[in-house]
Amino acid sequence: MRAPLVVGADGLHSTVARRVAVRVYNHHPQLTCVYYSDWSGLGDVRASFHARTGQLILVWPTNDGLTCIYVGWPRREFPRVRTDLDRSFHTTLDLVPGLRDTVASGHREQRFVGTADLPNQYRTSVGPGWALLGDAGHHKDPSTGMGIADAFLSADLLAEAIHSTHAGRPVDDALGDYQRQRDQLTANGFELALSTARLAPLSNGLTAFYRAAAAQPEVVERIFGVLGGSVPIRDVYSAPNIASVLAQANS
Numbered sequence: 001m002r003a004p005l006v007v008g009a010d011g012l013h014s015t016v017a018r019r020v021a022v023r024v025y026n027h028h029p030q031l032t033c034v035y036y037s038d039w040s041g042l043g044d045v046r047a048s049f050h051a052r053t054g055q056l057i058l059v060w061p062t063n064d065g066l067t068c069i070y071v072g073w074p075r076r077e078f079p080r081v082r083t084d085l086d087r088s089f090h091t092t093l094d095l096v097p098g099l100r101d102t103v104a105s106g107h108r109e110q111r112f113v114g115t116a117d118l119p120n121q122y123r124t125s126v127g128p129g130w131a132l133l134g135d136a137g138h139h140k141d142p143s144t145g146m147g148i149a150d151a152f153l154s155a156d157l158l159a160e161a162i163h164s165t166h167a168g169r170p171v172d173d174a175l176g177d178y179q180r181q182r183d184q185l186t187a188n189g190f191e192l193a194l195s196t197a198r199l200a201p202l203s204n205g206l207t208a209f210y211r212a213a214a215a216q217p218e219v220v221e222r223i224f225g226v227l228g229g230s231v232p233i234r235d236v237y238s239a240p241n242i243a244s245v246l247a248q249a250n251s
Helices: 015-020 075-083 085-093 099-104 147-165 171-197 204-213 217-228 239-250
Strands: 006-008 024-028 032-040 048-052 055-061 067-074 113-115 120-123 130-132
Touching (some): 006 015, 032 075, 067 075, 067 085, 075 085, 085 099, 147 171, 204 217, 204 239
Parallel strands (some): 006 130
Antiparallel strands (some): 024 120, 032 067, 032 113, 048 055, 055 067
16 A cells, blocks of 8 residues: 555554664763553542652553553663562552552452563654654653653644645655754653653652642642643643742642
């Protein structure tokens, strides 16, 4: 089959990317390994994000009354973790008071899913007759959960670029703008993912910020909005906003 434009929305190991021999840039190696699954019967569990030195635990209510529990470790620990996955996973939950007991009260509804194949990178995503979309063109550690939001963002940008060619805009110009806009709009999220995935101790400033934010529900909502891709990072993590949150906590 032939087409004037082939869009590769076929994931990290994209066949389209391989066939056109794309260039990788802004590459950072894998930082974490992760496992997750869905549990039923956990009751009214709220979304929560627990960063510990060398560990990351995410709790996320999802569809059909299920709750996704996600645990991340440094990439180097992958062989140890997978050797006794059940024990490694549940032992890590002890880092959050009460979480292991909460999870034990429910029922795991599917097998654990995990990987250490989590490179952080951009690929040249446009060329003669082709374009890359989603993880095929830009992939980062899932620790911030921003990948799906960025995939929808890039889909919107690419659709607008393709549509503009029907009005006579040169294809090369339109697709080039798509890649530039994608890179610009995902840059801050990329840096946040890299920072989070290093699983390093939080700075004193961020620790104080999160403690202050915990008592301000509207700030907590914006923080999760950043993770979900609905709130720009600058609207939460800029110096003036952090200062405002700290000032309100001290007032």
